[in-house]
């Protein structure tokens with residue numbers, strides 16, 4: 088006891104104000120607690136010490152014990168370096184520094200026994216180790232006995248200020264020695280017993296200074312268990328609170344608009360999957376409880392129609408409805424589709440985006456307030472405070488992974504009672520994962536495409552086959568079809584470079600498909616809205632043959648006459664994005680093609696992605712492969728942006744089994760004690776409340 092974990096990191100011995108500032112800025116480490124929960128990203132086995140005579144070229148990082156017999160600065164200018172001759176009783180190696188020469192040469196001492204750690208490479212017939220880690224060798228006074236040495240992520244800036252992985256390791260040492268057993272347990276003892284978990288103080292010690300790999304695994308298990316468990320406990324508790332409240336608008340009837348639409352307007356038969364999902368939604372909306380539903384369905388499965396019919400039920404019950412799309416293009420498209428479908432019915436549909444004119448805005452704001460506008464379609468412009476509804480009863484959020492949690496929360500402020508919410512996504516993810524990523528949403532799945540769709544043929548070409556591709560394109564154009572050619576948008580920061588790719592691509596397309604015989608348009612994210620609109624329209628109306636674009640067309644563009652999707656540098660796209668893009672074709676009755684262009688050299692992963700794409704059209708299957716392929720970084724990066732919690736050690740993809748397990752554990756506890764009022768669950772309640780304080784209030788959101 089005695090050490091307060093909320094103490095400012097500055098007061099840890101060896102840190103001080105300057106380093107504290109850096110740690111805070113670069114790694115978000117502001118307190119003792121932040122540091123102790125800053126986990127290593129890997130471990131290096133330091134149980135073995137090599138003799139110099141055993142050193143061979145292929146070894147990974149190794150440890151040597153010996154002395155420095157001589158060191159000197161050599162070379163001038165760029166080749167200036169510090170070299171030291173290091174020996175043990177079996178031989179010698181050279182240690183080399185190219186940076187920090189002054190500082191290092193001041194600190195080196197002759198005839199002191201050093202433990203040297205680094206990678207030995209053969210250079211001019213002699214082994215050398217560049218920028219080794221070294222410390223004085225004191226085998227008996229090792230403070231903490233650990234053979235697997237933790238390594239910590241740092242940043243360039245930290246390294247330049249001499250805060251390396253090793254420095255953080257030392258800070259952890261100091262801290263662990265100080266707090267030792269003083270960390271309070273965060274799980275109730277009965278759970279620790281029941282699930283045979285390591286205690287928290289022990290787990291924190293082992294995670295930083297593992298005695299052996301078994302104990303390391305036990306500590307990782309304990310910390311992951313806890314992390315995922317609290318996420319689930321929080322979500323499930325929230326859900327039971329929501330379900331216990333009778334605060335949902337009750338849509339008791341299916342009325343005239345819905346029925347007339349169904350019998351007079353609907354141009355085709357609903358698929359069984361659509362019928363089932365509409366039933367699920369109707370049941371929710373009549374229950375008196377607020378609906379929170381995630382609708383997953385592959386691209387082209389007809390989600391928009393489900394949303395529209397749900398909105399009509401709201402209108403039939405005297406409520407307004409809105410649909411929020413992530414891009415203006417998509418909002419426009421929804422607006423067009425929906426007004427066309429509802430043509431002749433007395434339902435007022437309006438559009439609100441960033442480019443809506445001021446006068447129209449004014450009219451619209453008034454119409455929404457007095458209730459004469461029934462369905463509003465738009466972008467995040469809907470979230471502005473001036474947009475006030477008379478009685479908003481139903482909200483659809485389309486392609487929701489693009490909306491942040493806070494944005495969604497704003498929709499709630501538009502009414503006293505929360506509206507029913509339908510979140511639609513075309514990125515299928517496994518169910519348990521969805522529950523975690525999208526809070527406590529109920530889930531509906533459209534697992535069936537409308538009839539008559541021909542499966543899209545997917546082909547993988549390298550550059551050598553470009554002529555074949557062009558030939559194919561000509562044939563399709565001759566048959567009256569249209570073509571997308573997409574270039575990757577890699578990172579925000581690389582926008583300009585990416586535009587250059589796009590520009591080059593456009594030029595080569597125009598060379599191969601010269602005007603006036605062929606018309607090619609370009610669309611990218613940095614175009615002015617009206618220019619973009621103009622190009623999109625040319626294509627949508629069939630007046631352009633080819634659209635060269637960045638991934639702006641990933642969501643929503645609906646041109647049934649387009650039958651070829653060419654994806655350039657396909658190896659640079661993630662699986663779900665490739666699948667999304669492919670979904671832009673195959674929307675009409677004609678045979679469609681997706682052509683993945685890539686270089687010849689592919690990593691194992693990108694090859695697997697391309698092979699997956701050519702072998703299946705099933706979004707859920709693709710999602711599974713995606714999950715296996717992607718490490719914690721990528722997938723979770725996209726899934727977790729917008730997540731109301733961050734995971735420090737568990738991984739949604741790698742630990743999905745543990746996730747299901749702890750979800751079960753959390754459920755059993757709540758079944759038994761829904762309010763966590765049993766004294767033995769005091770710690771649970773307390774932890775939930777603490778973490779709620781630390782984070783934004785995400786409970787009501789989705």
Ligand code: ADP
Nearest residue numbers: 355356357358385386387388389390391392537
């Ligand atoms: P999603 O949003 O799920 O990608 P959309 O709602 O845009 O899919 O539908 C894709 C296309 O399929 C649209 O042109 C739509 O009119 C059409 N469609 C939807 N439902 C059916 C159905 N039951 N039968 C035939 N076509 C349908």
Ligand code: MG
Nearest residue numbers: 390391485643
């Ligand atoms: Mg859609």
